[in-house]
Amino acid sequence: xxxxxDLSDDQFEKIVIAIGQRLFGAGLMGFAPGKDGGxxxxxxxxxxxxPSAAEPWTGCxxxxxxxxxGINASxxxxxxCNVEKLTGLICEEIPKIKALYESGEAQNYLLISNRxxxxxxxxxxxxxxxxxxxxxxxxxxxxxxxQLDDWLELFPDAKASLSINPLQxxxxxxxxxxxxxxEGFREAVQVVTVDEDRSTPTxxxxxxxxxxxxxxxxxxxxxxxxxxxxxxxxxxxxLSDPINERFKASYQEAVDEFNLKIIAKRTDYExxxxxxxxxxxxxxxxxxxxxxxxxxxxxxxxxxxxxCDIGRGKDDQTV
Numbered sequence: 001x002x003x004x005x006d007l008s009d010d011q012f013e014k015i016v017i018a019i020g021q022r023l024f025g026a027g028l029m030g031f032a033p034g035k036d037g038g039x040x041x042x043x044x045x046x047x048x049x050x051p052s053a054a055e056p057w058t059g060c061x062x063x064x065x066x067x068x069x070g071i072n073a074s075x076x077x078x079x080x081c082n083v084e085k086l087t088g089l090i091c092e093e094i095p096k097i098k099a100l101y102e103s104g105e106a107q108n109y110l111l112i113s114n115r116x117x118x119x120x121x122x123x124x125x126x127x128x129x130x131x132x133x134x135x136x137x138x139x140x141x142x143x144x145x146x147q148l149d150d151w152l153e154l155f156p157d158a159k160a161s162l163s164i165n166p167l168q169x170x171x172x173x174x175x176x177x178x179x180x181x182x183e184g185f186r187e188a189v190q191v192v193t194v195d196e197d198r199s200t201p202t203x204x205x206x207x208x209x210x211x212x213x214x215x216x217x218x219x220x221x222x223x224x225x226x227x228x229x230x231x232x233x234x235x236x237x238x239l240s241d242p243i244n245e246r247f248k249a250s251y252q253e254a255v256d257e258f259n260l261k262i263i264a265k266r267t268d269y270e271x272x273x274x275x276x277x278x279x280x281x282x283x284x285x286x287x288x289x290x291x292x293x294x295x296x297x298x299x300x301x302x303x304x305x306x307x308c309d310i311g312r313g314k315d316d317q318t319v
Contacts, residue, residue: 002152004114004145005069005286012067016112017041018158019151020063023050031065040064050110051141059107062100064093066113070285073115075144080115081125090125091132098133108139117144175287177254182293182300184247188238205313210305213312216272224276225306228299235303251300255309262310272311276301 004012013031020028024043031039041063047056066080066089074080081088090111100106109129122142130137143151152159205213211221239248262275269275280301283290290297304310 002149004067004148005073007067007114009065009067012114013039013041013065014162015148015152016063016065018161019112019148019155022048022155022158023151024048024057024061028063057108057139060105061108061110062097062106063110063112066111066115068114069282073113075113075115075117075121075125075142077115080113081128083124083128086132090129094129094132097129097135101133101135107135108141109133109135110141110143112143112148114148115144117142117147174257175283175290177250177257178283178297178300179287179289180250181247181254182296183289184244185235185238185300186293186296188241188244205308207306209314210308210311211272213314214272214305215270216276216305216311220271220273220276224298224302228295228302231296231299232303232306235300236307255304258304258310272305276305 002015004015007015017028017030020041020043024047025045027045028041028043031041043061043063044059046058047061050057050061079088081090093111097106097109101109125142126137126140129135129140207221207225210216211218238244239251258279269278280298283297283301284294285291301310
């Protein structure tokens with residue numbers, strides 16, 4: 001099974017195009033910005049194999065690729081479509097699809113995403129699209145991760161034609177190790193001895209020097225420090241307690257992965273502010289545990305930076 005969530009949007013689009021050319025024909029035109037700023041692929045004519053060779057679609061088919069870096073994402077997620085409120089990425093496309101259909105510019109619509117598509121969600125969503133656009137339901141289709149896997153197995157030449165360079169992938173990290181640490185810390189931080197020494201340790205590199213080496217703006221670092229500095233002692237105490245060796249190991253695994261990925265993709269970001277926010281959004285988007293503990297997640301990321309576990313320090317000019 002392909003880990004589609006670890007790909008960039010462009011890499012995912014390449015997969016969709018490779019599959020689309022086998023299903024519809026070599027004349028399928030790749031993703032290009034439309035009048036509304038969206039990116040659609042288009043095929044005009046009679047499809048070779050879609051939805052079947054016996055009864056193929058004819059006319060103009062609009063194909064959209066909706067990629068997410070979320071793990072275990074689903075078409076049933078409200079972010080995809082909230083049927084009651086008519087919000088979400090599918091509903092956002094309705095006006096465009098409706099206009100294309102009514103003007104005769106499109107007769108078919110296929111939306112492909114690296115999300116799980118259940119047998120319950122599929123008919124509900126296709127009917128909704130049909131009801132709101134007027135396009136016949138038989139000319140509307142959705143495809144999820146299972147269908148993508150099936151197509152790549154059916155068309156091995158499509159997979160072989162792809163050149164997905166891992167170095168071109170976005171800054172993608174796994175949330176599992178950090179989520180494990182956050183869960184343990186959340187429980188432990190609730191138990192604090194009143195008379196213990198709560199003096200905060202001095203960072204290995206001064207914050208001024210750290211910010212300069214990593215190009216983190218002073219205002220951004222100051223905002224982080226005001227909100228989360230009070231937790232630095234608790235995090236240090238938690239990680240240094242021998243009873244939490246397992247969580248310390250998970251923390252270190254997360255640090256190692258973050259650093260390696262940051263090194264590889266550092267030039268893609270103007271400031272470390274951008275790196276911090278990107279990591280935070282990605283981690284929260286990929287883990288329910290971190291999403292429900294946003295403050296602790298931000299605090300733990302700041303601790304990594306403040307403690308010189310991620311980013312450049314005066315003793316390590318290459319990280």
